[in-house]
Amino acid sequence: MYITLAILVLSAVFFMNGRVRSDLVALCALLGLLVFQILTPEEALAGFANPIVIMMIGLFVVGGAIFQTGLAKMVSSRILGLAGNSELKLFILVMLVTAAIGAFISNTGTVALMLPIVVSLAANANMNVSRVLMPLAFASSMGGMLTLIGTAPNLVIQNVLTDAGYQPLTFFSFTPVGLVCILTGIIVLIPLSRWFLGPKKEKKQQRQTGKSLGELVREYQLADSLFRVRVSAGSPAGGQTVRELGIQQQYDLNLVEIRRIQSPQSHFLKSVSQQLADPDTTLRDGDILYLMGLFENVQRFAADCRLELMDTHTTEQRTEGKPGTLDFYDIGIAEILLPPTSRLVNTPVGESGLREQYDVNVLGIRRKNEYLLSGLKDTKMHSGDILLVQGAWHDISRLDGEPSEWVVLGQPLAEASRVTLDYKAPLAAAIMVLMIACMMFDFIPIAPVTAVMIAAVLMVLTGCLRNVEAAYKTINWESIVLIAAMLPMSVALEKTGASELLSRQLAQGLGSYGPVVLLAGVYFTTSLMTMFISNTATAVLLAPVALHAAVEIGASPYPFLFAVAVGASMCFASPFSTPPNALVMQAGQYAFKDYIKVGLPLQVIMGIIMILILPLLFPF
Template identity: 25%
Template sequence: MELLADFIAAHRAVIGLVLLAGIFIAFLWERFPPSVVAVGGAGVMLALGLLDEKAAYGVFSNSAPLTVGAMFVLSGALIRTGVIDRVGNYVVDLARRSPRLAVVAVFGGGLVVSGFINSTPFVVVMMPVCFRLAEAMGVSPKRLLMPLSIVAVLGGCLTLVGTSTNLVVAGIAEQAGLEPFGLFSITPYGLAIAGAGILGLLVMARFLPSDSPRIAEKADGSEQLYLTELTLREDDPAIGSALGEANLDFTPIGVISGGRFITGPDARAHVLAAGNRIVARIDGASLMTLRGGGRFGIGIGDKLDKEAMVAEVTVSPSHREIDRRLGEIPFLQGQPVRILGVSRFRHNPGPTLSENRIRAADRLLVEADEADIERLRANPGLIGVAMTSITAFRRRKAWIAILVMAGAVLLSALGAMSIGIAAFIGVGIVLLTRCIDASEAWASIDGDVLILIFAMLAVGAALEAAGSVALVVGALEPVLTHAPPWAVIAIVYFSAMLLSELLSNNAVAALMGPLVIGIADVSGVAPYPLLIALMMGASACFATPVGYQTNTLVYAAGDYRFVDFVRVGVPLNILTGIAGCTALAFWSP
């Protein structure tokens, strides 16, 4: 054991680099999730003594992971209070009047919004909007989904809180004793990259794929939309207005009047009257919000009191009434229940709720009292009968969530407090005001991201303590000492970009952060341009579907091929890289 300890002590720096290479290979191998690889690597370094106990615990004092977690919760509050949903409905309504203006609103707004909230939930929420926007424009969703991801990534480069990668690098800089980054410290360089990216996207638009053989079926199924009918009451303010001009919180697909289902332009021009049933496809949270509002009579079946509960019911393949109209199924006549909506995986049920023919695995939202829900559980033709986990939006608290997010950004921008402290206070406010429940808040935090950040910060600290960083920087010193500043910036930027096309962005930022600070020391280039180059290079990567989380999301939802990203992403990588490096070289912070 003593010989082994002596060997490790004599070759600490080299062992650290070997372990770093092993972590890199494990990331590429993808046998384990990145967070598991990072924790395993940090554990090995602790076991070998490359990182001592004090330094390991010191990692948890870094503000970056806490800031990331707080921003996840604030983003979750915006979603929970229906702010993002209202934006989506506005865009779809705008698309009916001016599709081109709607595209500008989606991507222009997405660029700004992604600078302040996590881009992943933003893209998740906006994907169904893009499907509906593509339908309104008569184009393939593929022409909108990839640009949505690209714009979200570009928006993340605009502020320090735009991506968790930015916060990781900022945390490493602060841990090294450098002056903390401000919220808008990186904005000028992010604008240069975003401008080049938008210009490149406009030029590359002709190369975006337009074939969509299976997407039409996925347009609504991926979001769990429910087909429903909403009956107008006698005193509804929409009575006397055309359907296309009515003030609704959802996008209708038609109206039932006098027993006739009207769609298309005729439906939009139809003057609404009491008793008309508006047919719509909306998500579960919006449906529950409408149910709680009491404006409409929702669904088909018996009218129940307000104390009724809502259950989710799945139709069994052995159901005796398969292919029968929903309005005719026996339990609807035999029990005092009401069907609020029906959802079908990757397909659109219809044409209306009552006329929809039952298929195996159809999911129904059913309103009933406790006794009747127990009877539904005993029905052999129904499976998975359980109280729904879908909850209504808390729209009355939307203004609180908006003010809290805006306040956190403003306080940080004015230098009154750091973004981490402002966001943490904001979390307390949205929890105390019930904008979001505690369980929902913690569920909105991506634990894998936080664990990955903490573990890779530990790996970076171990490399620093073992002398591995100094060894690498020493080997590069002859080249970097005589290289012009622009070349050093370009080396850092494109190295980070290439690695991020293969590895987690946060992992690349944490791996390269200490190296970049060391490179700044020997090259004579100020550390801030190099650290910003690391932030931008690790985030602005578009050439593979695994280069960024949002790329992976749209890759699956849009049924893209790998080569689709390569064809569009490589030119964008080069163009944004040149713009970013030029801005950093000639306008250094």
């Protein structure tokens, strides 16, 4: 028992120190429990198969898809519209929305769903994201106190009461307690978040290397020379190849890409296919050709081939009504610099082999302060030229393999990851709603962890994330390892008898001082233990103890069991006390001491208020 407590104390010291990564500290603590044979290998590794850990992995993927499809930005813009220019209104609105969602689905699920929305919201509002992410996690736990199903400790005390023959709690028995928690949390967190979570703004802002896709489009004036034509039914272009049309030779136009509508009748299936203009590509009716060149040449080409000249500067998503140029869902652009040693120096663009070997097109050349955008086929490339190339993202990534021939400027793949697949937003929303429905309604025979994993896989299969690699990149492995490695600590504390000994001595030893003192002892014992073991395990351990202690002094067990539920759920002073706290740790760039500075005062104030409120709501 003493070895377990020593490992726990050492872990807490290293967590608070912050010089060693939190996941490494957790793994070392786990290894210590294994080395001293306190836990068996099966018990120690059980945390990595825990449903909460698996659910967190799936929710990271779902959250990543919500962000990638632009759904987060759409929702955040609505919330931002309600809040206006007031950061205070925005803060309160985020907490209220999160708490409302947390009343019906798990707090872990709530945070994972709200995390990308709030990150996008903070970016749009030019607000420090670290100021809202920790309150977001806390609000999800507060919202869990609104209903019987909001958090696991609520169900635990319900089970203890019914097993002991007491009147069971109703679905909304917790609502008054939850409302007090939310109100207290908002009032306390407004100043605490400003004092302790604001100074990281400079740290968060990072200088982006390279140019964004929008900057490249503006610099090379692609919008000014980009036009679209549609292959109409009956057009002689239908059934012909790009080479047969002689677009470049006869009309001096550069065919940038072909956009093919695959499923116009269904907005939930992928409706747009992008592909480069291969000379052997056969055009079909309905294809949209993106052309670069002089407008009079585009008009002449459209007239000769009976093509429909479309609105030149809008995308296919006409319902959006937004001006635009190129979309970068599947095809992107990047700059490459030609050094003096490159074989391409003094070679015409048409003979460079870039199209044949790498499937990329040259859209423009920047030569000192001059931009060459037309007649590129016969233009010879010089040393120091910067080429604007276009191709599929995976083909652009292949260009990095020839450092002696050219240097890829910036981070094009990082830019690709920022491109929102906005045409997938309705599909991502539908998957998210179905997942929430499975988690909310008991008549749907799907476990929450199963619903989350199904949603995560669907997000990948339906293209809401670019590929499986993109899904893996959404997972915050530091948080996953932290929770998985710390979960077995509760098993060690139970196995060695440390938790039971501590809880019984603290709770029963205060019984002689009256019900209020005993209530305070139960609450703060629960709150203290939840900092080191899971809130569900704490509730399971302390709920029977609180019930027996109340019976022994002749008091009603309801306020004491509510103290256990609230104390277990309102644990804010540690990043690994609840999964939501761990979920926001990396995104908010928090250290362990940040939870102490913000969470500990809130936890203490919440406890004092609950000790005063619970006897009024549930008399002794």
